[in-house]
Amino acid sequence: MDGDIAPLQEICCLASRYGALVFVDECHATGFLGPTGRGTDELLGVMDQVTIINSTLGKALGGASGGYTTGPGPLVSLLRQRARPYLFSNSLPPAVVGCASKALDLLMGSNTIVQSMAAKTQRFRSKMEAAGFTISGASHPICPVMLGDARLASRMADDMLKRGIFVIGFSYPVVPKGKARIRVQISAVHSEEDIDRCVEAFVEVGRLHGALP
Structure with missing residues (x-):
């Protein structure tokens, strides 16, 4: 998780x-x-x-x-x-x-798929952190975008879907209180363009809801 x-x-x-x-x-x-x-x-x-x-x-x-x-x-x-x-x-x-x-x-x-997954994961994590988001975990393709507030996670996930990005907001009791997040899962079928578009959507939605300055 x-x-x-x-x-x-x-x-x-x-x-x-x-x-x-x-x-x-x-x-x-x-x-x-x-x-x-x-x-x-x-x-x-x-x-x-x-x-x-x-x-x-x-x-x-x-x-x-x-x-x-x-x-x-x-x-x-x-x-x-x-x-x-x-x-x-x-x-x-x-x-x-x-x-x-x-x-x-x-x-x-072949290890091509595994290497591709690692590169895409690193791309997403580094770009999201550079944008100001906190990503939990250690270089894992499960990338929890930590938000803390359950309502914020739910509303941001809804707005991400409107932009063609399907992500899910998780909050208590699925995760501890105060640890609400949107969990992103990087897939081998995602392209670099997909990763970048997802980050751009997060930045846009994060600013809309005050999660980013």
Whole structure:
């Protein structure tokens, strides 16, 4: 929600010290974090120290549905016997599986998409900060534009939509009180022109509502 990156290196050190296994939910990392998009563990160089990874097919890998858990064979067997979401869910449609499989093929075949995402994210964050906005998180494609006021976030999001930019205002109880924001998510299909037009719209709307001088 905040575009932050977990301190996974420190977590892995603690796990090693106390004989624990590391489980990571990578739903907001799979497909774009790390040199080849494998996630936070690749980004921070601890792939060999993470035992269990849970992620989704519903975000970066095509925006479809479903998810997965990877880990040791005995764990996977246990989940197949005991995990209620697995036992009581229908199988994914073949088209969804095909889409997700192709997305993984594209990521494994080249790091062009990942590099493009990183460049576009940096472009948006730097231009927004130069304009005077506060962007939460650390170089993550989820870019929360921090506004603080729930009404302001809602009204600005509505005016952004009028300008052809679809963003959502988040406020309490989805986020803590006083932490209202508009969350922007950079996509690989966005062009540099799209990024610049979005920033221009934010500046225009921000000045209209007094969020910028």
